[in-house]
Amino acid sequence: MARCAALLRQQMMRPEFLRRAWMSQLNEDGDEEASFSFPSSLIGLERWRLPQEGCVEFDQPRSSIVRSIRDNFEAIEEDATDLAIAQLRACRPIPEPQVRELCYKARELLIEEGNVVTVDAPVTICGDIHGQFHDLMELFRVGGDVPDTNYLFMGDFVDRGFYSLESFLLLLCLKVRYPDRITLIRGNHESRQITTVYGFYDECIRKYGSANVWRYCCEVFDYLALGALILGASTEVPENRMQEKTFDTQTTLPDQESEIECEVLDANGEVREKLFRSQGNMNPASASRKSPAPDRDPAESSSPATTVSQPPTSPSQSNTKPPTASLFQPPSTTTGSLLCVHGGLSPLISTLNAIRLLDRKQEVPHEGAMCDLLWSDPDDIEGWGLSPRGAGFLFGSDIVRHFNHKNDLSMIARAHQLVMEGYKEMFSKQIVTVWSAPNYCYRCGNVAAILELGEDGSHGGCIRRANGSEGRREMVGGSVNSVGDGETTNGSNQNGGGLNAVLWNLATPGRRYRVFEAAPQGTRGMPAKKPVGEYFL
């Protein structure tokens, strides 16, 4: 039997064979039905059945053989996925049958995910990629490779860039290979209608000669989650792994005083700016922001005087629950959770549960909650506004404030909008836009950023208060009212214990932005695409 498995393994390892093998469910006792199906081309049989005892001499119990075969298969599967990953990393598309396999597996994985995937910190959040494969490689270089770093990609993997296919398939391969290490959510470009217009469809036709691959990918799009909820993010800026591992020459290790709320690093890990929690104002780069709002003031409209009167806070301490906390109230939970979504909020969505109730397995509709989540933008308005995009809405700071409060969120991270600086925090850090396509479309001249969040050691313990359930709104301190903000927040801080300690404005997590530029021109090999002269008058 061992020989049999070895033979199989040998067969499966043949490079031209792109294995699709699955094992039918073992019976409870694990020794009855063990059958595998392979492509008939491999062994000339559609189905291969483990011989009954007696037919073949077994040197060990049948169940253990089954198990060993299964393990072998899993190993083989991983090997094959690794091969595909290696090929895609070299920016070479994988063959069509393999894409089909991959998409099939990805769908099996994604169907298990809810509309809002729960992700535990530490995690690195990335925005739009748009088929800029070489810049995606640069992103992995800057942010650390999978599976060493956990990644969350907030959609828009395809279109506009010249390597949508390789970029998306690589991310999908990584997802299949390391399902716990990488999370993909859907962007507005992950749609049939949009991809036919903005390049992905044409690219599939160009690279495969048929629309099949495009069709497989579009089916995967329908299964992508709509949002992600990050739990257990620390108020401290995460440990700088890159510095320890790769950049030993670095001297700028982050301060260990837990005072840094936000720091911005360049592609080589050099610290560009730091923001301390006690500081009232943001660093120079963010000073250009429209509302350089003080640290913990949720109200846009409150006067600077109000906020200055707030004592400098170190919320990582004051916000924690009493040390006597039970298993369900881990002591180190310091922040609320983060919602990650491609576009933004919807007037039809007031709680996370409302997102969870959507039927997401469809083409992105033209209107409605699902459309809004993928299309909306924050804007300096009050309330809701009309989106000039022709889909979704604009939403103002009061909407974000209220939504974050109601759902115990400390922040919303989203992508969807090009920001020249790579990231942009708005509305007193209640929402951040992360953009990860440098020099977008090879002409916009912007830099890109990724956002790293550290873990607070609670291992998702804050889930109890961060699941967005409406019933506990009563117990939440803080204020949505612009006038009373400062005082109430302070009050809660001082009370500092029990359920009341859950503040309105949950401490924002420590954030490290890594800003990077487009990959060097030499590695790009951009296909020449000169528009033909046309009648334009």
Added chain:
Amino acid sequence: MSALQKSFARAHLQNLPPPPLPPPVPVFDEREEEDEQDHPSLSASDSSSSASSTGTIIPSPTRNLFERPRVSKSQYDSLPWQDFFDREIYLDNGATRHHAYFSAPASLDAPLFCFHHGAGASGLSFASLTAALRSAVPEAGYLSPDCRGHGETQTPENQTLDLSLATLATDLAFVINATHVQMGWQRLPPIILLGHSLGGAVVTEVAYRKLLGNAILGYGVFDVVEGSAMDALQSMESYLSSRPRSFQSVASGIEWHVRSRTIRNTTSARVSVPPLLVQNQLEDSPATWLWRTDLSATKPFWENWFTGLSSKFLSVPGAGKLLLLAGTDRLDKELMIGQMQGKYQLQVFPDAGHFVHEDQPEKTAMIVADFWRRNDRSTLVLPPKVDDLIKQGKLKPANQKK
């Protein structure tokens, strides 16, 4: 071949009907080659029947087997503008007499779609779009003027044509305001400006200079982008010289537009092409139809039309913005950034040519009608503001700790 055979053949040939008159030699010879490709069904059936058995060829007066298949003439007959607009209006502005096609809105609350065609086109370029829009927004009004130097708009003979962007924008604003006066409206109805190509630059200029004040709900630009237009200008002259200089008839002009895929919708070409051509009666040569507008002569204005278009397009506050492109999105840097920041609505019709609104009037009408509905201030109901809800007591303020 023996003499007998020859005489036999001659005798038989005399019985045949006289050979058909050679078809009039069209001015655009190079296009003839494409005829057969354009009508694969016709030519295919002919060739297959002749290939199957030569013996079955029966020459008859009704069937000229070897003649190039000609489509019935009525396919390229022109259509009257009356099928598309209610009336035409003339508006005098000094020595210039502006001409516009017009359908009044049902009320002053209904939108007025104002068009501006591109260089070398005419107000009827929007005829088929208007027809499609009317079924979607029946209460709306439509105003499609001829720009100066185009269509029926008359400019004083002795002056050189001023086609600068500023003049054209002032003209458009004048036409709209004069229509307002002529109709005796109390105020301007809400206006959606839509311009194609040069017209896109004109409507952007009108919105940018606020020539119509607050009445503009939104404006749409069809298939023009500053960056790619500027690039295309270099090849524009060679393009213009490759066009036929004259046509035998209006129908052949329409045919050329359709065959050359300049306009890919025959119905639209039948109404929009006739005003582009003017009969030449000066020469002694047989009457031909020439281009009404000499586009090469407008060259000095080309750069003026498009310079700064992208930034102007993006910078107008308080009005909806629509950009409709044909083929692929050839956005320049500025528009690309604007689009990715969600500053305007972009629609791309991959199957359309430069005359997007003529090639795909229904699809365009759907987009435009949606664009109007989204920007319609009278019916716009946004979800309530959070603070208002709290004031009304419908929502519990979050700071109540109970």
